[in-house]
Amino acid sequence: AQSVAQPEDQVNVAEGNPLTVKCTYSVSGNPYLFWYVQYPNRGLQFLLKYITGDNLVKGSYGFEAEFNKSQTSFHLKKPSALVSDSALYFCAVRRNNNDMRFGAGTRLTVKP
Amino acid sequence: KAGVTQTPRYLIKTRGQQVTLSCSPISGHRSVSWYQQTPGQGLQFLFEYFSETQRNKGNFPGRFSGRQFSNSRSEMNVSTLELGDSALYLCASSLRLAGRSTDTQYFGPGTRLTVL
Numbered sequence: 001a002q003s004v005a006q007p008e009d010q011v012n013v014a015e016g017n018p019l020t021v022k023c024t025y026s027v028s029g030n031p032y033l034f035w036y037v038q039y040p041n042r043g044l045q046f047l048l049k050y051i052t053g054d055n056l057v058k059g060s061y062g063f064e065a066e067f068n069k070s071q072t073s074f075h076l077k078k079p080s081a082l083v084s085d086s087a088l089y090f091c092a093v094r095r096n097n098n099d100m101r102f103g104a105g106t107r108l109t110v111k112p
Numbered sequence: 113k114a115g116v117t118q119t120p121r122y123l124i125k126t127r128g129q130q131v132t133l134s135c136s137p138i139s140g141h142r143s144v145s146w147y148q149q150t151p152g153q154g155l156q157f158l159f160e161y162f163s164e165t166q167r168n169k170g171n172f173p174g175r176f177s178g179r180q181f182s183n184s185r186s187e188m189n190v191s192t193l194e195l196g197d198s199a200l201y202l203c204a205s206s207l208r209l210a211g212r213s214t215d216t217q218y219f220g221p222g223t224r225l226t227v228l
């Protein structure tokens with residue numbers, strides 16, 4: 001079975017500070033990991049993914065994520081948060097031809 | 113390139129009715145997946161269609177069904193609607209070249225279904 005956990009329902013940061021949204025996964029074999037963002041009344045927008053290769057993945061809007069196999073984590077990071085980054089963030093895992101499993105989501109609030 | 117489109121965007125139905133939702137994938141994409149999003153259960157996978165065949169199925173009752181047409185457009189149907197079916201239904205498409213599961217899924221804006 002494959003699953004992801006997002007241990008924080010809510011993350012609050014001040015504008016200009018670095019942000020981290022945490023994700024841990026559980027899957028046998030090599031995981032394919034994804035991050036998506038959802039703004040109110042919108043679908044999910046793709047940010048980045050890890051398939052293989054470099055552990056640090058760079059994505060859209062200045063976001064990056066670090067794959068850590070020993071800690072089974074794939075945390076999303078950004079060096080300097082913007083108010084416009086406030087949204088709901090989802091981590092997801094997929095292995096081979098199985099379905100994509102999403103975490104419960106983390107609501108990020110960036111305060112001016 | 114146009115993104116994933118879903119119609120209708122909003123729908124209000126009453127218990128016992130049935131509903132059909134439509135999804136047009138990004139041009140060239142062969143796979144369409146459907147998800148249900150609710151505040152309590154989060155994002156749950158319904159099913160995936162690829163080359164007109166259901167490839168994966170989530171843990172939903174048989175009232176939920178889908179199909180995919182030769183142009184990759186997909187529809188999902190929910191029969192005998194229940195109050196608990198109220199949700200945002202999201203469709204996502206991906207290339208799935210040679211059945212690759214590493215291809216990114218791109219999501220549509222969703223259909224907000226309210227069951228009264």
